Amino acid sequence: MAISCCALTVAVGCRGPLDDPAFHTVELPAPARDRGDDAAAYYYFVAAQMKIKEGALAEARWYLEQAIDHDPEGVLPRLELAGLYMAHQQLEQALALIQQVLADQPNHPDALIMAGRIYQQNGMPQAAKDVYEKVLALGADDPDPYMHLGGIYWDADDPANAARVFGMMVERFPHAYAAHYFQGKALLAQGELDAAAQAFKRSLALEPSLEEPYLELIHIYKIQGNTDQVIHTYQTLLAYHPDNSGALLDLAAFYHSEGDSEQGRRLLLELGRQVESNPAALGHLFERYYEQGAFETTVWAVTGMLEAAPENADLHYLAGLVHDQLNHSSTALSHLSRVQPQSRFYGSAVIHRAMLLNDADRTEEAIKAIQQGLRHDPHNAAFHFYLGAFFEAGGRYPEALDALRAAVAIDDRNARYHFRMGVVYDKMNRPEDVIDAMQKSLAIAPEDAETLNYLGYTYAELGIALEEAEALIKKALTIKPDDGYITDSLAWVYYKMGRYQEALEWIVKAVHLVPDDPTILEHMGDIHWRLADKEQALEAYRRSLELKTENREALREKLRELQLPQQPRKDSP
Template identity: 40%
Template sequence: MKRLNLINIAILYCLIGFAGCAWQGANLQGVKPGQPKERPVNAYYLFSEAHLSLKKGQVDQAIEIMQQAQALDPDSVYLKRELASMWLMKKNTTAAIELLDEILQDHPDDIDTLLLAGRVNQNLKNSQKAIDAYSRVIALDPTRQNVYLVLGGMYMDQQLWEEAQTVYRQLVDHFPGSYAGYFFLGRISSINGDARAAQRYYEKTLEIEPDLVESRFELGGLYESEKKYQNATAVYEEILKRNPNNTQAKMALGHVLYRRGFKKKAAGIFYELGQMSLEDKEIVRILVRQYIDAQDYEAAIVIIRGLLKGAPENSDLKYLAGVSLDGLDEKEAAIDQLKQVAPDSRFFQNAAVHAALLYQEMEKLQAAIDFLLDTIQKDPENPEFRLYLGSFYEQAEAYEKAEKALKDGLAIDPENPRLYFRLGVVYDKWDKKDASIATMKKVLQIEPDNANALNYLGYTYADMGIHLDEAERLIRKALEHKPGDGYITDSLAWVYFKRGQYDKALPLLEEAARLVPDDPIVREHLGDVYSKLGMVSKALQSYRQSIENGHTEKASVEKKIQLLNQ
């Protein structure tokens, strides 16, 4: 601070050094016993008052007092940083960042401020600013072990493997006992296809921390990927030797034994796990985490079929079997498993919707509709099934049935924006524009920031050539929530097109075509703008591309081509 006298040093010491310190220095100011004490109004006193307000939960008051403290000592880095922290408590990240940037402009090497700035920017997804802050910290103070881990993790999240590898190597250089550093070096090596290096790093972690089960699983997975099933077996058996109840190791051991041809032994392990799965939900979570999420469907279905021998009525396993078979492109078999999921299962809704969508994908729309009608009989109070039934009727152009299905869903859940949105789309396709507009407005009444409804309503206005200013406002608001969305960009361009502002529409439509190159409507719109601007060859190219992309009104696009060729 500017002037640091002995009294102020003592007060600061009390405040940030020892929370229980009591100040006994009043008589140094000439206060006689019994005489009322005047509180000194200085930065330290205000700092204390601000923190007392914080303890009472009065954050606004604390900020106001801390601002007064900072005004008395404007050069204090500590006070600015404290004020930034208070702004963060109020979730005012803009004010916090401004203060932190101000500090770092004058004090670029202040480590505490760099750490706070790194954390704030990381939370705000300002990755590069966070990375810059953390990189500066370890350059100034290489002993900050946790910062290496945070920085390396950020690089890994962005799949910047080389940069992450550099950070973790620095970590193990400064901290040779950091098993976490070696673990992540192993993972990066595995990702880069260097199995030998990965194995060395994982073995190093186990040398430092023998009970680190994660490294053993990584080693086992590494051996499996190389089809070294005997080595993998030894790894999983070692885990079970240390912890006989490790379910993940049992599951992995069963799988490698199956791959080695010891199917009877594997079946015994799976059977036991299947019986356990009826009570132990962790078994399903392990299946999802280790195999389904990793899209290792081949291993998943081997394990699940084995587990089902021990628990043939387990709906959770039947659902996961359906997901795995779908992943293996065995759709009929997947549907068969999904249809066996019981109505009282936590996965019943997911299984039913998944099966219906598989029918749709197989172009068996009537089968999808019939299946959902049967599903609704089993669970008549589920609005989600009505939503999908309505969308299938919509696809079949059975708009009256679609309307009924969606309205039945709204009778169950009157404030469901997804049902209203689908109903609005049905009305639009049914050529009931006023009903569509009213329904989309209802969506926005429930969810004012629903980007899809904002765009749909805005585009509807634009396509009808009405309320163009309101259309632009709605579409721009949609873009705020979905920046870079090709369809919404197309909608904004269409507003300009309807106003006759073709020069403004053109760059937007070119951008939309880049973002969604396979959309036939966007290509048609781009052709329309080229045509209006006299760019005939480009217009013809866009129209032809629109047809190639499967435009549903091929004849109308062909007519535009004929007119340009005349």
């Protein structure tokens, strides 16, 4: 967890965002050259302050330049101008001014702090550390350098030094609750549980309504197995923040884990009553439990909340997701079917339910589920896409194309839609349309390995554009170097080119990566046959035939032909 440090306030004052577009281009009268005029320098500096308050930053810069011109050793004008440069990310100019000040006054605290900020922004943490350590050694009266330095050590995974710096901050600023809190974080990272707990308590003594220290204390008490303190701390937190649904849910789950399901259920009912007006509980349940794989706890929690809100579509959607994870398919389908069109999760629920039906070989029901969704949302491109995919799965290719065309008409910048159309065209034996669809897909997603491979392999199968096919497939391999199917495609390109020895090298790699694919094994047999290695070809064909479920007769013909004495192959690349 990154430490968020306070914005640094320097002697020249605290300013908001500076976005004057004329900052770099303003043209004002040339300054009078009356060097050493202290009164003039003071006048220009005061005028600059007024311009800053007015937001006229370009003019403020000009006045500051005049103040510096009249008093080149003046500190405040240089720091003020450096602040303007920093706000505009002109860090080199800012650092140059600050280094001028430090050359004259090496221990000037404001200049050192500003230098530290610039080093941080430039990704120079060691230089920033050195500057901030010097500021602290000088006894800084500003808490910001402590926060910045502690944050640098924390980000560098150095909790010991972070604890040291925040400890110094606690001594210097004992009423700064952030100092105690971050000291506790650093101590906890070192495993010093009791000392960390005391630091968090001191933070809460200064600011009792803070949420974060309570959560850290709960974490410590859980590690220590102190059940009573866990519950008491949750209750104290909820007394200050009764609408903290995340804490309420966590307390319910804690009761459940301790065997007190009735207390947990009582809290879940309260959460269920709140879920319509405070949906944060659902997000917390999803992120903290579902996404972390705590599916049994998620089921328990969502079931309890549904007792109080039986029609809540969001809860039914999450229930569907988690029951699917637990392979409770029928229960998942039941919950997903209760997500109504007005729900923000309606589209996802329809698609998820349809996919579950398709996976259960209930493709026609999956199609009907998507069609029902389209009646409520006819312009949902994803609905049309999945309808096309399910028609394709059922061998209804013309209907699949119609659905995919509808998806493309709504969203023609979705590479997946064009790719799927190409696959359907391939199954319909329309190679020119395959090429067109895959080229459109690649125009949108040029780094998609699957599309690169599909187009390259299509060229190879047709025996055309073989050099382009080689380039496409090699590019796909740079993206997925250990993909056996792409490796097979490259072998097949070389086979079609008549470069059989190279084809053999690649097909051996492909079989090693995917040892049980019948097409890859058949390709190996073809390559061995071209290299006059009859025994290896026979072995590859036989292994392929054992695995093949389609076009088995064509492979049997190859085996018969290969076993005839001194017969050349009928086909040629």
